[in-house]
Amino acid sequence: MDLPRRGGRGAHSAGRVKCGTRVIRGTHHSMSISDIRQEYQSAELVEEDAAADPFGQFDRWFSDVLRAELPLPNAMTLATADTDGRPSARVVLLKGVDANGFVFYTNYESRKARELALNPFASLVFLWTPMERQVRIEGAVEKVSAEESDEYFDSRPLGSRLGAWASPQSRPLPSRLALASKVAAIMLRYGTAPPRPPHWGGYRVRPDAIEFWQGRPDRLHDRLRYLKQGNTWKIERLAP
Ligand SMILES: Cc1cc2nc3c(=O)[nH]c(=O)nc-3n(C[C@H](O)[C@H](O)[C@H](O)COP(=O)(O)O)c2cc1C
Numbered sequence: 136m137d138l139p140r141r142g143g144r145g146a147h148s149a150g151r152v153k154c155g156t157r158v159i160r161g162t163h164h165s166m167s168i169s170d171i172r173q174e175y176q177s178a179e180l181v182e183e184d185a186a187a188d189p190f191g192q193f194d195r196w197f198s199d200v201l202r203a204e205l206p207l208p209n210a211m212t213l214a215t216a217d218t219d220g221r222p223s224a225r226v227v228l229l230k231g232v233d234a235n236g237f238v239f240y241t242n243y244e245s246r247k248a249r250e251l252a253l254n255p256f257a258s259l260v261f262l263w264t265p266m267e268r269q270v271r272i273e274g275a276v277e278k279v280s281a282e283e284s285d286e287y288f289d290s291r292p293l294g295s296r297l298g299a300w301a302s303p304q305s306r307p308l309p310s311r312l313a314l315a316s317k318v319a320a321i322m323l324r325y326g327t328a329p330p331r332p333p334h335w336g337g338y339r340v341r342p343d344a345i346e347f348w349q350g351r352p353d354r355l356h357d358r359l360r361y362l363k364q365g366n367t368w369k370i371e372r373l374a375p
Contacts, residue, residue, distance in 0.1 A: 175350025
């Protein structure tokens with residue numbers, strides 16, 4: 136599946152937010168966080184309607200998200216862990232999905248990359264708030280092929296390609312200016328056709344479990360988990 140390169144529309148207006156079928160009038164300063172409460176009632180997820188494999192189910196939900204023109208529909212939280220089991224999480228963008236897994240691109244010397252080198256497992260989470268949906272993905276992680284990374288790198292805008300060279304992701308920088316001068320130096324060196332930096336490329340999460348969560352009334356949500364068993368997927372319902 137090809138994913139949109141840019142994040143759709145701009146930010147939602149503040150103050151009045153439509154959530155499912157209920158409208159919350161936001162006086163954010165006086166509202167206590169514990170008072171934020173929402174009934175989930177926009178849809179259901181039942182075994183009879185679920186796709187036979189999780190990629191089919193993901194395709195359906197992702198089509199809904201694209202149709203709804205959500206901002207950053209492909210933003211997902213990526214959790215990794217170091218060898219002591221200490222987790223770290225950040226948002227990255229999904230750039231491809233097929234039966235082999237979920238692909239994102241990043242710096243191969245970043246914190247996430249260092250963690251993945253030592254502990255090649257990850258968890259991904261999508262939250263699509265207007266649909267009251269969450270998808271949780273777990274599996275082993277591997278680098279995508281150099282050809283696949285090249286192809287995606289070459290499709291990126293020039294500024295992003297120069298940035299990939301200039302930014303030592305996750306390392307301390309002396310100043311914003313230091314970053315800008317690195318970009319300028321890279322531009323002088325490569326002009327408008329920078330090759331893919333060796334320290335930049337894709338990862339593929341090969342899932343062995345994917346859970347689809349649909350919000351339902353009274354906190355009796357639907358949770359269907361697909362578990363990989365050999366070449367097939369078993370579906371089980373989990374308590375909310
Ligand atoms: C909406 C959004 C999308 C992002 N997409 C990416 C991405 O695709 N790749 C990436 O390396 N960082 C992306 N980032 C930045 C990461 O969240 C993070 O700051 C960076 O990858 C460094 O993480 P690390 O130090 O844990 O390796 C994105 C951040 C946001 C908020």
